[in-house]
Amino acid sequence: MENEEILESADAEEINRSIASVMRNIRKRRGLTQAMISEMSGVSVGSVKRFEKTGNISLTSFSKLALALGLKQELTELFREARFRVP
Numbered sequence: 001m002e003n004e005e006i007l008e009s010a011d012a013e014e015i016n017r018s019i020a021s022v023m024r025n026i027r028k029r030r031g032l033t034q035a036m037i038s039e040m041s042g043v044s045v046g047s048v049k050r051f052e053k054t055g056n057i058s059l060t061s062f063s064k065l066a067l068a069l070g071l072k073q074e075l076t077e078l079f080r081e082a083r084f085r086v087p
Contacts, residue, residue, distance in 0.1 A: 016055030024052045026069050041068035 010018065027037050034052070038045040041064040043057075048065070051057040057065075066075050 013055065018055075020051050020053075020055040020057075023065060023069065026071070030069070032069075037065060037068055041065050043068075 027034075032040075034048045035045055037043075038048050041048075041061075043061045043064050047057060047061055051061070051065070063075065066072070
């Protein structure tokens with residue numbers, strides 16, 4: 001099942017956990033520890049650990065982590081051409 005299919009039927013908590021998993025995998029692929037990304041982003045190690053485990057984090061801390069991981073373009077693209085659908 002692809003991420004898009006998972007997200008289509010997911011609730012907010014499942015989406016948060018999925019995003020946290022993606023971010024954790026990016027961090028690990030770049031050879032960064034939780035302590036390193038904490039220092040780079042200014043987000044506490046405890047918040048990084050909680051986010052990666054539960055998907056819960058403030059929007060500001062999420063943005064700081066994404067920027068520290070070099071995901072500014074991805075954040076920008078997220079809402080650049082948001083398509084609005086009528087349910």
